[in-house]
Amino acid sequence: MKLKNSFFYTLRENVRDEELVSSNLLVRAGFIKKSSAGVYMMLPLGLRVMQKIEEIIRQEMDATGCQEVLMPSLIPEEVYVSSGRREGFGSSMFALKDRKGQDYVLGPTHEELFALAAKMKIRSYKDMPFSLYQMQTKFRDEPRPRFGLIRVREFIMKDAYTFDADEAGLDVAYAKQFNAYKNIMDRLHLDYRIVRADTGVMGGLLSEEFQAITPIGEDVLVLCDSCDFASNIEVAPCIPQKPEVKEEEKEMYLEETPNSRTIEEVAEHFHLDAKKFVKTLIYSVDGNPVAVMVRGDRDVNETKLRKMLNATNVELADADTVVRVTDAQVGFAGPIGIKCPVYADEEVLYMQNFIVGANKTGYHYANVNNKDFTITGHGDLRNIMEGDICPKCGGTIEFKHGIEVGNTFKLGTKYSKALDLRYLDSSNQLQDVWMGSYGIGPARAMAALAEQNADENGINWPIEVAPYQVAIVIISTKDEQQVAEAERIYAELTRKGYEVILDDRDERPGVKFKDMELIGIPYRITVGKGIKDGKVEFKARTGEKMDVAVEDIITKVQETIVR
């Protein structure tokens, strides 16, 4: 590409409405441009990176025998009603009506349509296994789009679906996809970890996430310092911390604690550590109030709570509800005399002589023990914390943050049951098909790569996804020899199949260098006054400059960029 008559621009300053380093760089480098909240234009350079990422994904998908298809975005609402997910997605689905008043949605993910497509083929167990994938636009009306390309409302996703006759078949298909995902992440040069995750609205048996490691990631990854344990915090199991010495149980008493509502304030009042307190949080679980007890320094894990109570919707109760079940202002809830079911985190069962709210405004009970109240149930209901014991090996837990670039699901028979996707087995019995689904967000991968590889000069793309591999900078476009030699090198490299930018703009050298570094071209050939002595300069994006004889430069590129 010759820059002079191309759609190419860069901005010298950050823009106002982007927060992340990576999204600002992508905007400044002219890769993307925000169109509206959570919706982006993909401009020429950005599209090239996207297409390279997509090509790597396609190659790995094709290698597993997966076949590419393309599903519509515009889907009758009925499709999601019949699978039971219309309600699950709720208002995060874009919904619209056609001219006849029929209800449509814009697809947020496509398990249903792939299951319907599979029905066309599957009659008997002999029709499986097979798998399909697509590279297609998804729509999700996020309550709060943010973080550049990370949380958006319209995005391209590669989604794949496997179809098998039984669980053993699904295991094989899942392993193949899982392996392909590892290959993809490796080829993209992402710094990533694979973690266990919640299956969420997708449902099914198992979910694993491919998380790009970066401090700005939205997900908290729970890792162990001494084994390979890796989990999203939402499902990381906790080992209850038992006291080292058993205390003698003391007599409970009521203490006046005016103006002490938060754990910090109450801890201050008693001059005790938060670990000696139990906080009682009132949740609304499918509309019913439920109290949850965790140690004062812990947080309730709502995913675990939802699973334990087999609920669909878990959220903190509003103030009115809290007042109703505790007969007190918010901040004084406790298990004694509360008017709703109480569930305790496992750890609370091992605590002694602790402090809880008294369900009376301005009062707490001290020296409370488990005999002093009754609970409806208990279990692992808290978030694991840094420094906790690894549930797998007993090592120490540490946190990292990640961007969820890919996700694999063992769906099982959830969708085949809902959509009557069945086959005849060898004894002529109708059986449900076993499905798996597998997603990757190429744009998230692009953002994660920019985030992981940016420096003070701009983006530093891995050569496999860089929009161009080599930039040729002409120092003076008024020097005919420089122009002629640069053009010749450009033509030669292009002919040999390299992707090359020729910066033939009438700009000062500094501007061209800065621009090529900002957009992250991995290698640069500079044609300047050295051409009089038959020399050009060769430089890696982050490496040192070196002089190369002009007749050797093609060879130099071929040696450096091995393809």
Add this chain to the structure above:
RNA sequence: CGGGAUGUAGCACAGCUUGGUAGUGCACUUGAUUUGGGAUCAAGGGGUCACAGGUUCGAAUCCUGCCAUCCCGACCA
């Protein structure tokens, strides 16, 4: 959806408190000088001050409404 903030030239911002000719830097055009790390000087072009009402002789500025964008929270596949 709750809380907070911001909308002024392509980009980043000032001006608003105290109403009176719409400004600065970058970018852009022309000329000159420069020419290996975001040049300098000079002269220019470009704005319905988000939008809609209202107050006023007069509104970017005050009032009301509304839309958009961003941040925190809730939510999150």
